[in-house]
């Protein structure tokens with residue numbers, strides 16, 4: 383099992399010769415919201431699912447820094463939300479944001495989905511390819527079992543994966559090179575490399591590198607690496623069914639286009655009900 387999200391450095395570490403005094407981007411988790419600021423379609427989709435389910439109790443698995451959580455909490459002020467993530471840095475960013483907004487309906491838990499204990503949930507979600515990080519299919523099934531056990535019968539689970547693109551699986555190296563500017567005068571250059579593809583285990587090694595240019599003229603680097611696994615629809619459905627879910631629909635996007643009907647490769651958006 384590889385669930386490590388390794389944040390390799392801390393720009394404020396006094397023992398690091400490249401240390402700069404810049405509290406804003408202290409680790410990769412603190413850059414996340416800026417990087418994904420324009421990814422909004424899936425947020426709207428998950429909000430719609432939540433409004434439709436009108437849950438009293440909801441869990442979000444792999445909540446990260448709260449890209450979706452915060453919007454959910456604002457839209458559904460009467461819903462108790464449990465926000466689960468294994469990455470302490472990300473949970474800390476979420477907790478800061480909850481405090482800053484005065485939201486007290488969200489309980490954060492820094493733990494693995496595999497260890498989650500919950501009951502009587504009406505709705506569970508795992509937005510933005512969370513289960514891709516679970517690189518062992520046995521662990522993947524353990525996660526599904528935990529989610530199923532925590533839902534009431536008839537409770538809903540909505541999550542997504544990417545649909546693996548066969549041509550892209552043959553590519554390695556640089557897959558993204560981007561520049562971000564925040565409103566405080568920071569410029570952030572980001573590259574993402576995918577290497578060491580293991581076509582037997584369906585895994586790859588992802589390295590994200592960030593160079594932050596501060597308004598004062600300082601520079602520092604952040605690095606993050608992890609393994610992910612690509613899952614094909616045909617292998618996931620039996621795991622879902624074994625965990626006690628009925629597959630209501632699998633779509634290829636967040637607009638409700640059924641799998642196989644939209645442009646290739648699309649995503650895998652699962653709508654499940656606990657039997």
Ligand SMILES: C[S@@+](CC[C@H](N)C(=O)[O-])C[C@H]1O[C@@H](n2cnc3c(N)ncnc32)[C@H](O)[C@@H]1O
Nearest residue numbers: 444445446449467468469494495509510512515
């Ligand atoms: C791509 S991020 C998505 C974050 C957030 N859901 C969003 O939409 O922005 C995947 C998240 O899942 C978390 N994660 C992956 N596997 C996990 C596991 N087994 N248990 C808990 N969290 C996990 C990671 O730490 C990461 O924050």
